[in-house]
Amino acid sequence: MPRKSNKATSVEGTIFALPQVLDLKAATPLTEKLMALRGQDLVIDASKVERLGTQCVQILISAAATWKDEMAAFTIAEPSDAFTSGLQVLGLTPQAIIEKEVAQ
Template identity: 85%
Template sequence: MPRKSTKASSAEDAVYALPEVLDLKAATPLTEKLMSLRGQNLVVDASKVERLGTQCVQILIAAAATWKDEMAAFSIAEPSDSFISGLQVLGLTPQAILEKEVAQ
């Protein structure tokens, strides 16, 4: 059986597929969706992302920090080339989102 780098899946795990366009218009719905999934281990599927804006990157960084503070798993799965390129423009990687600290 292959090993995963995150916790084993359980009934509490949730998967959320990001929309194709993560621009300013997508920021509020993204925040609302992530907040509705709080308290669960979460896998964010980034496979369909074609455009990634700074605001949505900030939301993902804040979500990763929130999940970490609440000791729940948060991971990004299958990042598309466009998702990775959008992060690279900002000097980030998918792993960097998971490791960033949010100033309080």
């Protein structure tokens, strides 16, 4: 499989770097990229995120649940201040996404 510029393989799994802007326009490409990585241990690099929208948070929550159901690793690494702040507005943390500790 050819390597793309936004991912690399590591000991912990495939690293997927989130784009700077995760708004409504980014939702469909984010879904498509995550689906292409399905089944692999995945490390989400959130270090460059400058803006985080609710739709993309929902996609990340869904992806984390899918990875958990498929017994593959899904982690969020180096969340930027903007990523963490965007989650806090929604009452979430990076760990809550991974652990699926959101109100159903």
